[in-house]
Amino acid sequence: MVTFEGMEQHRTSSGSSQSPRSPSSSQPFLSVSVTDPVKLGNGVQAYISYRVITKTNCPEYQGPEKIVIRRYSDFVWLRDRLFEKYKGIFIPPLPEKSAVEKFRFSAEFIEMRRQALDVFVNRIAAHHELQQSEDLRTFLQAEEETMERLRSHETGIFKKPSDLMQIFKDVQSKVSDVVLGKEKPVEESDPEYEKLKHYIFELENHLAEAQKHAYRLVKRHRELGQSLSDFGKAVKLLGASEGNALGKAFSELGIKSEILSVKLQKEAQQLLMSFEEPLKDYVRAVQSIKATIAERANAFRRQCELAETMKLKEINLDKLMLIRSDKVAEAEREYHELKAESEQATKTFGTIVKLMNEEIGRFQEQKTLDMGIAFHEFAKGQARLANGIADAWRSLLPKLEACSSS
């Protein structure tokens, strides 16, 4: 049902809304963009709000176009809801919360975050299952007050009662594990899945290292740029004190240095956005997969536990039936309940496995594409910078010749 490449959208720098590829109303489309970041509030409570524009012809939506205001924690809410409901699917990652940078809120940081959020929503909208989510519709359409209510419901210590139950059950199961002498948590023994897990964990390490060096490279560009600026200033002063043709040559050199300093700073920012950020995004995506892996483990454990418990109940039931106890009816009811739960758990687990298999293929394809784009932008940026540097220096040579001949 995907009618556009979600990945293309996040490349638009202005963040303006994308026109649909197929304007004909017969083909369903869903187009989202996150735009217009605005800083609101003061001091510690400062935050950024974004305009989220939805254009669609899907009947489930309220209308052809809707604009809402959202903030970062709304996106977090959406991600958490999707993570709960669509176990097995790799939920697109969000940029980090970054409590520190919030205070600084530089223009570059704001733009990068906007871009990352735009990518996030578009990936959801492009995913054939996630795009049907009711929570997504809520996110894209609900009034701000509604969002605020939903958002505060989820955050903080005030969890929903069902969450508390779940936590309690988890603790319970862990205790029973210990009691039953099972020290190690129950894990799948699928060798292919083991390989996948190992791959994911290793991949995160490698990617994190690449990202670390990419970030350093950005810093180096900034440092070299600053150094060239300082050098240029000093050389200009030297030229002034020298005075003659040689002095002029020095001045020209100084001017060129300062020009190049600006180029380097520009490229540093480009590098950050088009190369380092995609690498970071890749790392986040892998971390999201790790979360899904954890969910799968939980589901597997639950399936096993319920199967075990069911067996016990079955044995117990047979015992009761033999002695014709009056507790049989209750035990039977409990057994059937448990059986239903167990079947549900098995089904849940099976779905997760199936989904993951699909997802991993999609993930690999998508990442090759994402990285390819990032590498291309990286190459173009570096080539552009290098050519700019070469041109600037070469243009200086005739001026130097003129000075020496005089």
Place this chain on the structure above:
Amino acid sequence: MMNQDHVLRASQDDEMESLVLHDDNDSSGNSQQPQSPKSPFNSFLDPPSYAEAIFTSFDSNGHDQTLEPSPRSGSESDYIQIMVSDPQEEQELTNSLVPGGTTYHTYLITTRTNKPEFGGVGSEFSVRRRFREVVTLSERLSEAYRGYVIPVRPEKSSVERKVMQKEEFVEQRRVALEKYLKKLGSHPVIGKSEELKLFLEVQGKLPLMRSTDVASRMLDGAVRLPRQLFGAEPVAVDLNDVVQPAKSGRDLLRIFKELKQSVTNDWGAAKPLVVEEDKDFMEKKDKLMEFEQQLSNVSQQAESLVKFQQDMGETMGELGLAFVKLTKFETEEALFETQRVRAGDMRNVATAAVKSSRLYRELNTQTIKHLDKLHEYLGTMLAINNAFSDRSSALLTVQTLSSELASLHLRIEKLEVASSRIFGGDKSRMRKIEELKEAVRVTESAKNCADREYERIKENNRSELERIDKERQTDFQSMLRGFVVNQAGYAEKMAAVWEKLAEETATYSRDSS
């Protein structure tokens, strides 16, 4: 100092690159044969195909310091080449009773020259010298060639000696000595000097001592300056003392007098009788001081620039290495074809990054060579300041003698007035007047000597400044040119590397859909 950092960092780089480019030594530009699957690591990167030759063209017009600079005057008879090599450790012959003395190093100094002063065309000779003898040479030159801009000798640097490894220190000293002697050799006046000749030619102990032959070269006459000018004894003294700055130990009294004079100059209400009149000189001096300051500043920034260029290269290399590891990882663990495609892309990125890193390293080595000229000229500024000091101290001597003369005349006048009041004359006073008049005569000739010396030094200053100014213009111009050509050339090389990667990843371009 920069070179030390390079030694340290180079070893880290080599470690990294040996991981990545095993086959680099085998082939020079040949395309890589695919390696066996057992060692996929090695075949990941193609060896770079650029050759050293391509880069020497960037330096052909620039100043390459490893080559001998062509003689400045252009004429063959000025050609001199001095090399310092083969440091050897030798035992110090001590007279003390303490066994197992200290050691010192000697260096082989080989000279090839066409200079007639050294024996004409095709002369070649070697001597072995220790650093102490170099110090003696430099001191003698300072005494004999006042007013000239004499290259500053390498430092004794006892701190570095303790901190560095012995071999490193000796090598550093060897390089510094060579640079120093080369500069001496190419100086138009000192390059022909007797002192340098003795230093370079005479085997065994250096036959240079203080205060010999100087007088005969500098003085017109053998007029002696009585010590009673500067002290109480009527002992005759060498006039060449006048033409030397006051040295501690021997000339304490003279030092006091000249110090008194200089204080009078600085704080006294009356102007000294002789002042620095040459406005041109004053202007030049101020300009030079300004220039020195700016030069020092640029030199500092240049050092920073080199450091940041180096950092860039290193980080680029580390990025490349990270991608090499990723490539290997994805290839080994590939379950999907798309992973192999991605691995291929990453390999291309790694190649580009490592190549770029290498280019930065090379660029830096060249940049250091070019910008070293700045450091050199800071040394020259020091030598110029020394030449100016010669001038100031010569002027001070003249001023002191003038004051002395003036006060003598005053005393004579007073005595004559007092004596004239006594009818028939005052025998003791008359005798005193005669003595003073003799002193005046001697002081006057000393002052004439000092005047001549001062003028000589002034002329030396002037001609040297002119010479250095011309040289500086040429040197700096070629340095600038070399630096710029270097930067441009390497930037172009890097652009080519990245353009290749852009081509290789063109399928992912937004524009191609």
